[in-house]
Amino acid sequence: MKNIPQKVIHQYLRHQKKFPHVWCAGCGNGIILGDLLRAIYNLGIKKDNIAMVSGIGCSSRMPVYVDFNTLHTTHGRAIAFATGLKFAKPEMHVIVITGDGDAAAIGGNHLIHAARRNIDLTIIIINNSIYGMTGGQYSPTTPTGKKATTAPYGSIEPTFDLCELSRCAGASFVARSTAYHTIETRKIFEKAILKKGCSVIEVISQCPVVYGRLNNITSPVKMLEWQRDNTIPVSAISKLPAEKIKGKIVRGIIHDVDKPEFTEEYDKLVKQFEKQSDNYKNNTKNNS
């Protein structure tokens, strides 16, 4: 890893205006933001060429703190706003920050359609298994049996596998990391930002204050250790015996294929018709 001093990250932050931030001590959001800023620094992308779009939630507060073009939108709709933005400014790197509730519950429809169209967005889903901002209601990724304020005796609902969902829906790049694995996360972000097409990155994160408290895990460190101990790299699957894989969450780049990107396809279509109409104009001119 390149040794990146803190000061480098600071240049991307609106720390004069928007700090202190709202995140609780021990929250994973700040770690993941750090990973993202390091990735952007490494890629050398100019601040003004990045648009960061988010929905609503603790995680979605992220754009407020960074000095890019930022759009803090409504709950669940970040991807829809980002789609419009990308069409208007196809040259921009559009990064969507969203939570598990934001992306998979109220905004689930937008997620699958962005993936299906393979539009060039970098969609970072911070999955803390709960609705943090509103105080701990269960989300589509709250593990079955775990508690939430709306599931005082444990959730009975099955969960979404966000990576499988995005891959099946058509995203060309799908990856998973955790707040614990910061270097891996940064590297994945670098690849995802450069990828032409819809990239979905699920980052498993910790919400000690709401999820942890409701489920008797009081320490953020324990939650980070859980991320370390309960995930395995995708590359290890073929090497490990079945019993070592059982129950583990796979991390790393799960899916990376090249396929037509939506805004480029659209552009091609426009060009094709422009050509036809030019031909038509030339022909009619010649005829007259």
Place this chain on the structure above:
Amino acid sequence: MKKTMMGNYAASWGAQLSRVQVIAAYPITPQTLIVEKLSEIVANGELDAEFIKVESEHSAMSACIGASATGARAYTATSAQGLALMHEMLHWAALARLPIVLTNVNRAMAPGWSIWADQNDSLSQRDTGLMHIFASSSQDILDSTILGYKVSEQVLLPTLISFDAFFLSHTVEVVDMPLIEDVDKFLPPYNPEYKLDVNDPRSFGALTSEEHYYEFRYKMQKAMEDAIGLIKKEGREYEKLTSRYYDLIHPYRCEDADLILVTSGTIAETTNVAVDELREEGKKVGNLRIRVIRPYPKQDILKAIKNCSKIAVIDRNISCGYHGIFAQELKSALYNETDIPVWGYLAGIGGRDVKIENIKEISDETLKSKEPEDMIMKGVKV
């Protein structure tokens, strides 16, 4: 039985006492506590209901519609962005004539993101065909929920109960909880004539030509008109049980007032205190609290204001391009009926606190003023 509780919990217990059967909701600040409490009440077996935490407010109202169409008593609660997202389904619930009761914590619409009190969210739903109550106390929230079902299930229209974010949702007040046996007598189980029933199949939501649609609206309008009498009648019945009476308007010291302030929500409670202080200063001021805005209590209002010489409406909302919505409504009611001048004031937009002294200032200003104004934006920093 008296208990201390937040306004939000008064809504939860109101739903529990009404023995709602299906609750479908999505969390949003400051409503969240209502639904969390209900999920606890259901999980603890204190209410025999199905609790569904859906994936959006649109789905919450859709689930309530489905439940209500089968004849179940359905409930939901939301706020601001959530209510806006429900909008399509509010029209549906009203046109399908389903007596759903929903609670909305009045919160400012985004952007700028705000969680503070403002009535624009629920007033934007004014024309959906819902009956609409603005509660001013926790007691009012609880009682209105029970009364809401009682009236809704007779006129077959939904009821929306709105109250101010934080000033009421998160403020602890004493609430007198009626006994469930009494509520059971007052509010019998819902048993509609037409419902989805496998033994007697019917179809809902069919295509309607211009031959019939107008008549649907006619019937809704008639139902709204009937609701005016029913709200009063059921209010009296409820009073027998609880010694508390709820009407569409609640005038306070209006009989001999020169100036009547027209208010709603928590501002109405503050205004009552301001009126007492103004009276002590020898100023003849009254407060007319509008509790129900749909159906609109035009005749009641005309009666309440007939002796005064000036009216000042205080709006915690704005229809940009015109002015405060309660002021608009009032002026349209008075037109052709009286020539009492009306002053419109805006106050408390986006959760700014409206204090007793602010109301006294509005009152003094109006008493002094000779020329009525459509909209005076109090406290705006320009």
